[in-house]
Amino acid sequence: MLTLVSRVLLAAALAVPSPDGLSQSLDPRQEQATGPAVLEAGHVDVGPRYRDGAWTVQIHDDERVPPVWRSPDDAVIRVRDAARQAIPDDPAYRFLGEAPGTSVHVLPQTQQEGVVWLGWNTQDPGVLEHAGRGVTMNLRGVHGPGRLTVFLQSGTLGAPQVLWSTDTAYPQALWVDRNTHTHANWVFGRPGVYLVALDVTAELAGGGTATASATLRFAVGDATDPDQARAAALTLPPASPSPAAAAVAGGDAVPGWLAVLLGLAAVLLVALLIGVAVRGAAVRRRAERERGAA
Structure with missing residues (x-):
């Protein structure tokens, strides 16, 4: 269990948004990387991409120099034990569903050395050209050994704003304005493999909509093999009535x-x-x- 000082530092890390690092523009010449990759530190964004007439959900790897786009099927986001924190003894964090002092893995809203800084953006040049007001990011389902909660918090006194939670029925819609770059807190209740199914629907500037789907792969904890996360397959029913509906093929089905x-x-x-x-x-x-x- 972490000390009181550590819990206070965690509360600050969860609460204070980064004063910089969110203003960015993406080069239209950035390449599409191929092959397996493990992303375990540095700046990473999830977002829609429009290229050659096709809408996709991609992972923007800003740790690579120069930055590249990656397919979610190739990339595993590894959450090392350096990201472990204890739940603060504060009623404001009861929505996490864990007792105070419980150790969880946290990808924080603010950048932390040695931990992935995970966010999302709608700044791909093709998206800026063809999308209308923005996109809807729909959480369709999650498979993992514990809870997953994604939330925002503005300042040390601001109330947490829960965006996605495995304690809520699916789908869970999140509206994101065009040309947006945001980071949030990702809290994983237990170590292991997590598969997160997303749909991103864009309102097109010329009318109509376009939808792309992806599964984000997380290997949480040093003992979790990223190859296991890359090989796992997620199957969801046509409509997920509850968080328990998501199951890895060949596992809980x-x-x-x-x-x-x-x-x-x-x-x-x-x-x-x-x-x-x-x-x-x-x-x-x-x-x-x-x-x-x-």
């Missing part, structure tokens, strides 16, 4: 043969109940006829 057996059992149970009801009605009618005859 109900086997197909078991689903078939359960379906047959349900059909047989319904047929049995109908048969009992029909026989009961016949017995009552016969009894009524016999009483009438008597």
Whole structure:
């Protein structure tokens, strides 16, 4: 457990937005990197990209010199144990769902040495040219061993603003204005692999909309292998009614043969109940006829 001084420092790290570093412009000539990559320090943004007539969700790797765009399928965001903090003993943080003093992994709203500084932007030159007012970032589902909460906080006295939480039903929509660059606090309740499914829908300047989807991959904790996060597959039902609906393929999903057996059992149970009801009605009618005859 961290000391009181450490908890105070955590509260400050969670609360105080960076006074600089958010003003940026992206070079339209930035390349699309290929191949696996592990992003475990430095500045990283998620955001839509428009190129060659196609809308995609990409990861902007600003730690690389010069910066590049990466596919979320190639990149794993690694949250090292250097990001571990204790939940402050403050009622303002009860929304995190963890007891005060609980150790969690935090990607903070402010930049911290040796920890990924994760945010999002809508500043790709193609997006600036073709998007209208902005985009909607929809959280479609999360699979992981613990809670995930993403929130903003303005100043040490500002109330936390929860943006996404695995304690809330999906989908969870977040509006982002065009030409925006934002960082937030990402709090992971337990170490392990987290898969975060996102849709980004752009309002087009010429009318209509365009939607792109991606799965962000996190390896939380030094003991978690980034290759495991890269290899994991996320399957979601057409509409996720609750956080429990997201499951890694081959993991928490109900086997197909078991689903078939359960379906047959349900059909047989319904047929049995109908048969009992029909026989009961016949017995009552016969009894009524016999009483009438008597």
